[in-house]
Amino acid sequence: GAVVSQHPSWVICKSGTSVKIECRSLDFQATTMFWYRQFPKQSLMLMATSNEGSKATYEQGVEKDKFLINHASLTLSTLTVTSAHPEDSSFYICSASRTSGRRDHEQYFGPGTRLTVT
Amino acid sequence: DQQVKQNSPSLSVQEGRISILNCDYTNSMFDYFLWYKKYPAEGPTFLISISSIKDKNEDGRFTVFLNKSAKHLSLHIVPSQPGDSAVYFCAASTQGGSEKLVFGKGTKLTVNP
Numbered sequence: 196g197a198v199v200s201q202h203p204s205w206v207i208c209k210s211g212t213s214v215k216i217e218c219r220s221l222d223f224q225a226t227t228m229f230w231y232r233q234f235p236k237q238s239l240m241l242m243a244t245s246n247e248g249s250k251a252t253y254e255q256g257v258e259k260d261k262f263l264i265n266h267a268s269l270t271l272s273t274l275t276v277t278s279a280h281p282e283d284s285s286f287y288i289c290s291a292s293r294t295s296g297r298r299d300h301e302q303y304f305g306p307g308t309r310l311t312v313t
Numbered sequence: 314d315q316q317v318k319q320n321s322p323s324l325s326v327q328e329g330r331i332s333i334l335n336c337d338y339t340n341s342m343f344d345y346f347l348w349y350k351k352y353p354a355e356g357p358t359f360l361i362s363i364s365s366i367k368d369k370n371e372d373g374r375f376t377v378f379l380n381k382s383a384k385h386l387s388l389h390i391v392p393s394q395p396g397d398s399a400v401y402f403c404a405a406s407t408q409g410g411s412e413k414l415v416f417g418k419g420t421k422l423t424v425n426p
Binding site for chain 2: 199201227229231236237238239240241244286288290292301302303304305306307309
């Protein structure tokens with residue numbers, strides 16, 4: 196159990212276009228989903244935290260108008276990179292934590308999405 | 314300012330020997346620590362965690378030690394196997410691990426047959 200999927204697994208887009216990445220918890224309900232970005236040989240950097248039905252909380256330095264996050268249901272969160280530029284090229288990873296009340300303290304990570312902006 | 318530090322970018326050990334991966338942190342508010350294993354182009358996979366009220370947690374070949382006074386934790390893998398070769402990330406949380414995680418930069422472990 197506790198499987199998180201991401202779609203697409205990789206995407207190439209042209210500069211100026213928008214790209215949507217989906218994150219789904221397949222076999223559990225996730226009240227909270229997290230979006231991370233990883234540059235080569237760097238750590239995973241949290242971009243934002245999204246709770247179902249409410250606005251996402253963005254980390255300092257992350258542009259909320261550029262990285263639109265929607266958490267419409269307990270199993271789906273989406274990240275839209277708007278007006279993408281080459282510097283947005285990165286590996287984007289989502290994670291999900293189970294609904295509160297459970298005893299485990301884990302985030303379950305998706306497989307990641309490789310975004311390349313040309 | 315990096316709150317979670319993994320100062321060794323890489324580690325190489327022989328199969329069957331012990332692998333020791335280290336992690337230091339600066340934020341004394343962290344109360345939960347986790348280790349993740351990650352392969353290239355994949356998401357991290359949870360390995361083992363430890364609450365700040367403990368100093369040791371063991372799960373099979375994996376043991377995590379926490380030294381709160383030194384703000385240091387380590388992951389021991391024994392015996393090491395070639396399949397353990399991956400990047401290992403240390404992460405910390407102030408809210409029990411199911412909330413915001415702060416990651417280190419990772420240590421690439423290579424286990425040689």
